[in-house]
Amino acid sequence: MTTSYLRPTTLDEALAALATTPTARVLAGGTDWMIPARAGAVPDALINIFRVEQLRSIRRTGDALELGACVTVAQLLKSKDVLQAAPVLWKAADRFASPLVRSRATLGGNLCNASPAADLSLALLACDATVTLASKGGRRSLTVEELVLGPRKTALGPGELLVGVRVPIRAGQVSRFEKSGPRPALEISAAAVAFTATVEGGRLTGVRIACGAVAPVPMRAKKAEALVEGRALDPALIEAAVEAAAGEVTPIDDVRATARYRRRLVAAYVRRCLEACTDDRRLHAAAS
Amino acid sequence: MQPQVEIRFTLNHRVVTAAVPPTMALLELVRDRFQLTGAKLGCGEGECGACALLMDGEPVLGCLTPAVDADGREVLTAEGLCGAKGLSPLQQAFVNEGAVQCGYCTPGMEIAAEAVLLEHPTPTVEEIRRGLEGNLCRCTGYVAIVEAVQAAAGGGR
Numbered sequence: 001m002t003t004s005y006l007r008p009t010t011l012d013e014a015l016a017a018l019a020t021t022p023t024a025r026v027l028a029g030g031t032d033w034m035i036p037a038r039a040g041a042v043p044d045a046l047i048n049i050f051r052v053e054q055l056r057s058i059r060r061t062g063d064a065l066e067l068g069a070c071v072t073v074a075q076l077l078k079s080k081d082v083l084q085a086a087p088v089l090w091k092a093a094d095r096f097a098s099p100l101v102r103s104r105a106t107l108g109g110n111l112c113n114a115s116p117a118a119d120l121s122l123a124l125l126a127c128d129a130t131v132t133l134a135s136k137g138g139r140r141s142l143t144v145e146e147l148v149l150g151p152r153k154t155a156l157g158p159g160e161l162l163v164g165v166r167v168p169i170r171a172g173q174v175s176r177f178e179k180s181g182p183r184p185a186l187e188i189s190a191a192a193v194a195f196t197a198t199v200e201g202g203r204l205t206g207v208r209i210a211c212g213a214v215a216p217v218p219m220r221a222k223k224a225e226a227l228v229e230g231r232a233l234d235p236a237l238i239e240a241a242v243e244a245a246a247g248e249v250t251p252i253d254d255v256r257a258t259a260r261y262r263r264r265l266v267a268a269y270v271r272r273c274l275e276a277c278t279d280d281r282r283l284h285a286a287a288s
Numbered sequence: 289m290q291p292q293v294e295i296r297f298t299l300n301h302r303v304v305t306a307a308v309p310p311t312m313a314l315l316e317l318v319r320d321r322f323q324l325t326g327a328k329l330g331c332g333e334g335e336c337g338a339c340a341l342l343m344d345g346e347p348v349l350g351c352l353t354p355a356v357d358a359d360g361r362e363v364l365t366a367e368g369l370c371g372a373k374g375l376s377p378l379q380q381a382f383v384n385e386g387a388v389q390c391g392y393c394t395p396g397m398e399i400a401a402e403a404v405l406l407e408h409p410t411p412t413v414e415e416i417r418r419g420l421e422g423n424l425c426r427c428t429g430y431v432a433i434v435e436a437v438q439a440a441a442g443g444g445r
């Protein structure tokens with residue numbers, strides 16, 4: 001078997017190449033792909049999209065942030081627009097691996113690798129992001145939940161490429177990104193929580209509590225969200241939401257952590273996020 | 289069989305060419321084909337930073353960066369940091385501050401530190417520590433390494 005290798009420089013070229021070889025493997029930064037590839041999992045064709053300029057742009061329009069699929073974690077961290085318009089995504093980037101990984105790890109790779117522990121996918125889930133898939137035949141738009149179907153499983157069809165992500169901008173949003181680990185660097189999440197909400201007069205609206213590494217895919221704790229939506233927080237309500245979230249996640253035991261520990265992490269993180277909303281000073285820190 | 293992809297890039301200020309299979313790591317290319325053995329294979333999984341290289345001024349993992357993606361780019365190894373007069377000020381600072389023990393991590397540390405200095409010419413301790421967070425050292429306890437980067441930023445004494 002011969003592997004063909006292509007490095008298109010424009011999106012049209014990339015889509016044309018994918019249309020002719022729908023079984024081709026797309027290569028972005030390679031931080032997920034290289035390990036299995038070096039172990040011998042070589043595809044029959046490889047299309048390197050990492051340097052397609054059109055996929056590297058960060059644009060802020062009136063009501064949304066538009067990010068190309070090959071935007072790297074390092075680019076996210078350097079972007080004031082990302083910090084201001086999608087702070088939860090910026091915080092996830094800040095806790096992501098190390099500078100050596102951030103220079104090549106991409107947004108599209110994080111989504112399409114479909115790991116249960118994908119931190120950027122988790123943050124995007126918490127900000128109601130949509131993704132655009134393109135093929136030679138056309139484009140379609142999906143939510144993160146519709147894209148990521150299971151571990152290593154996405155809704156991408158043959159010949160389809162993830163080209164961009166759209167994050168709607170919500171004014172007055174507070175957010176937190178909580179992730180396990182004894183040190184900030186190089187932690188693959190044993191559990192993570194991405195939280196966004198708008199706080200007005202002590203009440204939370206538009207609450208999103210996204211939990212990572214505790215289910216086959218990044219998931220929203222919708223029962224917990226519904227409990228606190230539109231209500232004024234008090235300690236009893238926070239505890240009820242914490243319990244709901246810990247109850248609705250479905251973690252497993254693996255090399256990184258036991259299911260029981262993961263549930264406790266989710267509980268602690270959700271409590272931390274909600275308590276921060278009742279405390280002006282911490283709220284301010286979360287909003288920055 | 290994998291195809292051999294022809295690439296052309298700048299390696300330590302010199303234009304070079306190579307034919308490489310798509311799954312070859314950049315680390316393997318610089319070590320085995322160009323005998324630049326500064327960068328080391330530690331974990332092979334992105335966790336230790338011993339393999340760090342600069343690519344167009346950005347720090348990357350030699351072990352997880354496909355060699356094919358070096359095409360048209362500028363790659364620098366720890367050897368390439370040296371000037372005509374020998375060690376660079378940063379490298380000399382590593383020596384002066386006792387930031388080298390066994391030396392296995394050192395080329396990767398220097399590359400990560402160079403990237404810090406490219407981004408922040410006068411970095412804070414926090415910026416240095418964040419910049420080196422992907423590089424593990426089993427020997428020094430890191431303090432002397434951070435001091436070496438500070439010393440280099442302060443004029444390379």
Ligand SMILES: Cc1cc2nc3c(=O)[nH]c(=O)nc-3n(C[C@H](O)[C@H](O)[C@H](O)COP(=O)(O)OP(=O)(O)OC[C@H]3O[C@@H](n4cnc5c(N)ncnc54)[C@H](O)[C@@H]3O)c2cc1C
Nearest residue numbers: 028029030031032033097106108109110112118119162334
């Ligand atoms: C040391 C280390 C630490 C890490 N730490 C973290 C961490 O803290 N948090 C975290 O979430 N992840 C982490 N990762 C995982 C990895 O870095 C991320 O998932 C990264 O975002 C993947 O992006 P990439 O560009 O490198 O993907 P690649 O490896 O290039 O691709 C990954 C997969 O997605 C497909 N793909 C890529 N782009 C597209 C596209 N545009 N359209 C269709 N398919 C596409 C590829 O075909 C491949 O199957 C870590 C990895 C390493 C090695």
Ligand code: FES
Nearest residue numbers: 330331332337351
């Ligand atoms: S060998 Fe590349 S990070 Fe360890």
Ligand code: FES
Nearest residue numbers: 389390425426427
């Ligand atoms: S000097 Fe020995 S590993 Fe750092």
